[in-house]
Amino acid sequence: MSSKIFKAIWTAAILVFLASLVLIMGISYRYFSSLQKSQLRNETELVAQGLMLSGKTYFKDLKTENYRITWIDVNGDVLYDNEVNSKSMENHLERDEVKQALKTGFGEAIRYSNTLADRQLYAAKRLPDGSILRISIVQAAVWILVFDFAQPIFLVIFIALILSFFLASRLARKIVKPINEINLNRPERYYGKENYKEVEPLLHHISALKRRLKRDQEEIEKTALIRQEFTANVSHELKTPLHAISGYAELLENGLAKEKDVKPFAGKIRDESMRLTKLVENIINLTNLDSVDAEMKYEDCDFYRITENAVDSLEAAASSMEVNLSIKGTEAPMKASPQMLYSIAYNLCDNAIKYNHRGGSVKVSVMQNGNDTILVVKDTGIGIPEENQGRIFERFYRVNKSRSKEVGGTGLGLSIVKHAVMIHNGTIEVHSDLGKGTEFIVTLPNMPEKPFITCHETSSYPENL
Secondary structure (H helix, E strand, O other): OHHHHHHHHHHHHHHHHHHHHHHHHHHHHHHHHHHHHHHHHHHHHHHHHHHHHHHHHHHOOOOOOOEEEEEEOOOOOEEEEOOOOHHHOOOOOOOHHHHHHHHHOEEEEEEEEOOOOEEEEEEEEEOOOOOEEEEEEEOOOHHHHHHHOHHHHHHHHHHHHHHHHHHHHHHHHHHOOOOOOOOOOOHHHHOOOHHHOOOHHHHHHHHHHHHHHHHHHHHHHHHHHHHHHHHHHHHHHHHHHHHHHHHHHHHHHOOOOOHHHHHHHHHHHHHHHHHHHHHHHHHHHHHHHHOOOOOOOEEEEEHHHHHHHHHHHOHHHHHHOOOEEEEEEOOOEEEEOHHHHHHHHHHHHHHHHHOOOOOOEEEEEEEEEOOEEEEEEEEOOOOOOHHHOOOOOOOOOOOOHHHHHHHOOOOOHHHHHHHHHHHOOOEEEEEEEOOOEEEEEEEEEOOOOOOEOOOOOOOOOOOOO
């Protein structure tokens, strides 16, 4: 048994090492190829400068070593080639790199050269007189790279074999070492063992209790961490407007503000106060959403009409940003919380306006598809980087902090949207292209699995929910 374990571990270690080595060599080859291309471009630019300054005399006594230089006239005839007699060479006008250079000023290609019987990298540059300077270099093959690194590779393989042998031997001995006593901290070690069949039910019970305790402990730690982070974030977000208000108020109180600055300072105090108020309201609403339970009652409401009200309340904000805000759709009756539906529509549209370009647009649509109601908010704004899209629903998370402060964002809008959607057993998707815009798709079931009562439809909703 020890021999089998040793062979399995050693074989796995060697296979992993060889796979890693192949991967490293592949990456290294790609890197050196990229470096070779970059050097070829630089050499082409340098030779082009020399040729423009000195003409054909530049090639006299020029040491090219590994580079092949070809000078081609506007008709595609070869004027000069440092490796092959130019008179015997065919017309080069149809070569890919030459065609690109004639069209855009610079061209590149990789192909097999029938003339020199090897794989070549080509770079061509159009000169002011219309002629083409082309430089090529032989692309190093993988086996050449392996040959160059042969000595360090064999050394690494030798060391890896010794280490793998040593570790495999030690692990094999450790695994088959006779068990002298039961370790209650790791009862799962003894499942199915011949010597522990009689006490295996007890071991299973101990293992289940340990898993339950560990899960409960993780939940407690996670909850404590979330509360700690939330408290820290709230403190930080409240501190900024409070400092601003305090600073401007102190200037006004001590008479240090010029008469012409009094009104702007008062306006800044009002703006920061409104930002503070909105932040506190969002925190309260988010806290309420966190504590919502099965006692919440749903009402008969029309999601289209609710969304239309949210759009109407944001018309002024859209106009100030020169953003075209529009809505289309049909009646969408459903059982839901009107206030929460309004918060979903309002916050998504508000974000679409705030993070848009001047002259941009926000298109809102509400539709029903079978047993689901779908809200789509699509804008032509700044977009969200792909690496940030998974975090935009976190509390106080901002993709662009400077833009958020400029437009007065609190970092809680999308978190409120996510909670409201989850409470209605719905889903929310986001599709975004950086610099092109963002699309949010909210899907809510028309008949959520919650108790509800039928009430008259609410005609107005709090804007800052």
